[in-house]
Amino acid sequence: MNTQRIRERLKAHEGCVLHAYEDSEGFLTIGYGRLIDERRGGGISQSEADQMLTHDIIDVTAQLSARKPVFRSLPEPVQESLVEMAFQMGVAGLMKFHDMWASLEVEDYAGAHDAALDSDWADETPQRAREVADRLDP
Structure with missing residues (x-):
C-alpha cells in the first residue's frame, strides 16, 4: 500500500x-x-494531546519573544509564568498587562507580581492567578 x-x-x-x-x-x-x-467515539490520543501542547508552548514562547523582546532575558520562572498566563488568556490578552510589562522591563519583579494580581484575570481565577503570579517574583 x-x-x-x-x-x-x-x-x-x-x-x-x-x-x-x-x-x-x-x-x-x-x-x-x-x-x-x-x-x-471521536477524540484525540494522549500522545496527540501532548504533541499539541508541546507545539503550543513553542508557539506561545515565540509569539511572546517577538512581541516583547524583554521576554528572552527574563528569569526562567518568570518566562514560564508568562507562558501559562498566555495559555489562559491568549497572547493578545497578556499584552494588555501594561503595568506588569513595564515592571518586567526594569526588573521590578515584585511590581510585576502586584500588577498581575491587580487584574480581572486574578479576580476570575484567584487560586491559579496567585500560584502563577508568585513565580513572577523569583
Whole structure:
C-alpha cells in the first residue's frame, strides 16, 4: 500500500480545516476529516494531546519573544509564568498587562507580581492567578 498516495487522495477529497467544524452529519471534526466528537467515539490520543501542547508552548514562547523582546532575558520562572498566563488568556490578552510589562522591563519583579494580581484575570481565577503570579517574583 502506498501511504503517500492515499495521503494525497485523502487531502484532496477531505480538504483541511484548521479548527473544529461540524461535518455533513453534524459531528465535530478537525483537520482532514478527523472525527473528534465524543458522541460518535471521536477524540484525540494522549500522545496527540501532548504533541499539541508541546507545539503550543513553542508557539506561545515565540509569539511572546517577538512581541516583547524583554521576554528572552527574563528569569526562567518568570518566562514560564508568562507562558501559562498566555495559555489562559491568549497572547493578545497578556499584552494588555501594561503595568506588569513595564515592571518586567526594569526588573521590578515584585511590581510585576502586584500588577498581575491587580487584574480581572486574578479576580476570575484567584487560586491559579496567585500560584502563577508568585513565580513572577523569583
